[in-house]
Every structure is written in C-alpha cells, then in structure tokens.
Amino acid sequence: MLVSGAGVAGLTCAYWLHEAGHTPVVVERAAAGPLGGYGIDLSGSGYDVAGRMGILDRLAARQLRVDSVALVDGADRITARLDRPLAEKMLRGPYLGLMHSTLEEVLAGAVEDRVEIRHRQRIAALRQNDDDVLVTFADGTRQRFDVVVGADGVHSDTRELVFGPEPRWARQLGFSMACYPVPDVAGRTDVRAHFTEPGRQTVLYPTDTVGTSVALFLYRSQRHGRIPRAERVARLRAAYQGAGWYTPELLAQAPDEPFMDDLTQIELPRWHRGRVVLIGDACGALTLGSAQGASVAMAGGYLLATALAAHPGAHTDAFAAYEARVRPFVAERQRRARSFTRGLVPATRAGRGIQRVFTRLVLRDAAVPLLRFGFGDVSSILPGPSHHSKERQR
Numbered sequence: 001m002l003v004s005g006a007g008v009a010g011l012t013c014a015y016w017l018h019e020a021g022h023t024p025v026v027v028e029r030a031a032a033g034p035l036g037g038y039g040i041d042l043s044g045s046g047y048d049v050a051g052r053m054g055i056l057d058r059l060a061a062r063q064l065r066v067d068s069v070a071l072v073d074g075a076d077r078i079t080a081r082l083d084r085p086l087a088e089k090m091l092r093g094p095y096l097g098l099m100h101s102t103l104e105e106v107l108a109g110a111v112e113d114r115v116e117i118r119h120r121q122r123i124a125a126l127r128q129n130d131d132d133v134l135v136t137f138a139d140g141t142r143q144r145f146d147v148v149v150g151a152d153g154v155h156s157d158t159r160e161l162v163f164g165p166e167p168r169w170a171r172q173l174g175f176s177m178a179c180y181p182v183p184d185v186a187g188r189t190d191v192r193a194h195f196t197e198p199g200r201q202t203v204l205y206p207t208d209t210v211g212t213s214v215a216l217f218l219y220r221s222q223r224h225g226r227i228p229r230a231e232r233v234a235r236l237r238a239a240y241q242g243a244g245w246y247t248p249e250l251l252a253q254a255p256d257e258p259f260m261d262d263l264t265q266i267e268l269p270r271w272h273r274g275r276v277v278l279i280g281d282a283c284g285a286l287t288l289g290s291a292q293g294a295s296v297a298m299a300g301g302y303l304l305a306t307a308l309a310a311h312p313g314a315h316t317d318a319f320a321a322y323e324a325r326v327r328p329f330v331a332e333r334q335r336r337a338r339s340f341t342r343g344l345v346p347a348t349r350a351g352r353g354i355q356r357v358f359t360r361l362v363l364r365d366a367a368v369p370l371l372r373f374g375f376g377d378v379s380s381i382l383p384g385p386s387h388h389s390k391e392r393q394r
C-alpha cells in the first residue's frame with residue numbers, strides 16, 4: 001500500500017496499516033527534518049487515537065506554554081479569557097496544545113523502523129486497473145500497489161490526479177491566514193492572545209520552545225488561489241495597514257516567505273475512486289475555524305486502516321465503511337467552522353462590539369452547552385471506549 005503525504009493523517013494511517021500486518025510505503029514531498037509551523041489543539045478523536053498509539057506522554061511533554069486563551073484590546077488589556085478547566089469542559093475532555101510540527105515529529109517517531117518513508121518524493125502519475133495501481137514517481141521510477149492513500153493535505157495532488165482540479169471541490173471561506181515564528185514578547189509568554197479589528201485578527205502565542213512564539217494573522221480576503229511566495233509579505237502588510245496592538249512590530253519581523261494560505265474547505269461527492277482513497281484535509285479540510293482538522297485527520301487515518309483490516313481483500317467495502325463513518329462528522333464540522341470563523345473575525349466595528357459582549361457572556365461554566373455545540377464531542381466518530389465516553393459517564 002502506498003500513502004502519499006507524511007503529515008498527521010498519512011503517518012497515523014501508516015502506523016495502523018503496519019499494526020494490521022501491511023507493509024505501507026509513504027512518500028513525502030518535503031525533506032526530512034524539523035518544520036516551523038503553527039500551534040494546534042489536539043482533542044477528541046485525535047487525542048484518543050494518540051492514546052491508542054501510546055504517544056500521549058511524549059506529546060504531553062512537549063505542550064505549548066499556553067495556559068489560557070485571551071481576547072485583548074489595543075492597549076493589551078485582557079477583555080475575556082478562556083482558562084484550561086473551562087476549555088476541557090467545553091471539549092468534553094482533555095486536550096493538548098502542540099506545535100503541528102511536534103505532532104508530526106512524534107508520529108514519525110512512532111513509525112520509525114517500521115514504515116519506509118521516502119522523502120523528497122511524490123506521485124507524478126497513476127494508472128489503475130482491476131488488480132492494482134501503477135504509480136510513476138517524480139524521479140521516473142515505477143511501482144505497483146494494491147491501494148493508494150492520498151494524505152497530501154488540502155491542496156492534494158493525489159486528489160487532483162484522480163478527481164480533477166482543486167477549484168471544483170474547494171469552498172473558499174473568504175479568509176486568508178499567515179504565520180511565522182517570532183521572539184517571545186515579554187508578558188505574553190503563557191497566553192494565546194487574540195487582538196481583533198474589523199476584518200482582521202492578530203494572534204500571538206508561545207511555542208513549546210522558550211524564546212520562540214508564533215505570530216498568526218487571520219483576515220478577510222476575496223483573493224483566492226496560490227499566493228506567490230515573493231508577494232506574501234507585501235500582501236500581509238497591505239491587509240494590516242494601520243493595525244494596532246503589537247501588530248506593526250510583529251509584521252516588521254516577517255520572514256521573506258511566511259506560511260500563507262486561504263481558508264479552504266474541500267467538499268467531494270466521494271472520497272474514493274477505484275483503488276485510490278483520500279483521508280484528512282485532502283478530502284475533508286475543515287480549516288483552522290474548527291480546531292479539529294488534525295484530530296479528524298488522525299481519526300480518518302485510523303478508521304481507514306481498521307476498515308481495511310476488517311474487509312480483507314475487499315478495498316471497495318473498506319473505503320465505503322470508512323467514508324460512511326467519517327463523512328457526516330466532517331460535513332457538520334465544516335458547517336460549524338464556517339459560522340465560527342465569521343464570528344471570530346467580524347467584518348465591521350459593530351460586529352466586533354457584539355463579539356466583545358458575547359464573549360464575556362459566553363466564557364463561563366453556564367454557557368458550556370453552547371460552547372460544546374461549537375467544539376465538543378468529537379470522539380463520537382471512533383468506535384469503542386474513549387476518554388470522552390468516560391467523561392460523559394461522570
């Protein structure tokens with residue numbers, strides 16, 4: 001079996017395929033080694049799959065230095081705060097704040113010496129027949145596989161090869177984001193701080209490494225498509241002209257080519273064709289507005305591998321079982337992510353005023369059911385006992 005993409009979904013899937021007795025090969029476009037990136041909250045099904053893989057201790061040891069999430073005003077005063085105990089109630093269980101790259105690194109450690117990962121390699125062409133898939137790689141080599149798993153992210157090349165160009169399946173949310181590492185800012189080393197102005201937000205939080213924080217920018221934008229690397233900093237500065245708080249000083253530290261992308265959800269009528277199947281962002285990107293993409297990517301990788309184990313020699317049945325389990329959840333989370341993102345970055349001054357009042361009212365125990373509607377209960381896509389089902393019994 002071939003897995004394209006050594007990200008969260010691909011590595012999780014490869015781990016569980018190996019556990020089931022397969023010999024998966026993973027190809028990854030990027031070179032091996034540490035990446036920069038952004039922070040994620042791992043909760044629900046992702047947390048539970050990590051538990052089943054025995055990697056929770058390794059992840060817990062490398063959490064972000066973030067105790068709470070705060071909304072701040074232009075004078076850096078905290079106007080609302082979400083502390084960890086309330087966040088855990090809202091998510092119906094424990095969560096880990098991690099660098100995305102740390103999660104990938106720990107997952108890569110879990111498959112090390114078990115799964116072959118070919119870095120700086122990608123699929124150039126695929127030809128399927130009834131018996132197998134003939135894959136031509138970018139270096140010209142060819143190999144046959146019984147199944148190909150596309151786990152190559154929101155801009156998946158595997159999807160493009162099998163289902164056609166991305167614009168057909170992409171729903172643009174009307175936002176762009178950028179992020180990059182910056183030195184810690186004094187007084188802001190244990191909080192994820194969000195500063196909102198009409199149509200744009202600046203976020204600052206410490207990473208798992210003392211001395212390094214992440215500056216993240218989320219803004220409304222109607223320009224879609226790949227953003228040329230050379231244009232990224234100019235576009236970001238144009239979007240944040242006249243911005244307050246620490247924004248000017250964070251923008252002054254932008255690297256030449258920051259990570260920058262549109263918020264794009266992927267909506268495909270089917271997640272598999274023939275012997276090729278998609279997992280993670282490749283088939284169901286949720287965007288950062290759900291804070292669950294990595295969790296769903298891990299659940300998808302796990303559930304695909306277990307479905308293949310449950311349907312030996314019947315890949316079509318396995319793909320269908322996997323999709324039936326995950327798709328309804330993804331569709332619902334995509335819908336909620338769209339409305340959450342609009343509320344997170346209101347377009348107008350009046351909208352921002354409402355957000356301030358609403359946030360103060362909602363960030364308290366009494367509003368937990370409402371908060372859960374947006375974020376909680378993710379583990380329901382996993383069969384069997386979970387931290388979350390235990391949580392509910394209390």
Ligand SMILES: Cc1cc2nc3c(=O)[nH]c(=O)nc-3n(C[C@H](O)[C@H](O)[C@H](O)COP(=O)(O)OP(=O)(O)OC[C@H]3O[C@@H](n4cnc5c(N)ncnc54)[C@H](O)[C@@H]3O)c2cc1C
Pocket residue numbers: 004005006007008009010027028029030038039040041042043046100121122123151152153154155156157158177179279280281282285286287288290291292293294295296297
């Ligand atoms: C700023 C930000 C904040 C987020 N916050 C959260 C959060 O709080 N909680 C959460 O759960 N999720 C969060 N997410 C979403 C989460 O990161 C993604 O949903 C998740 O990483 C998807 O995993 P994936 O494995 O499908 O894709 P990716 O993580 O994108 O991995 C894809 C892999 O495929 C490789 N690849 C790409 N093309 C090819 C190719 N042609 N051939 C071979 N390899 C290829 C890439 O190099 C990469 O290694 C956030 C995302 C962003 C951008």
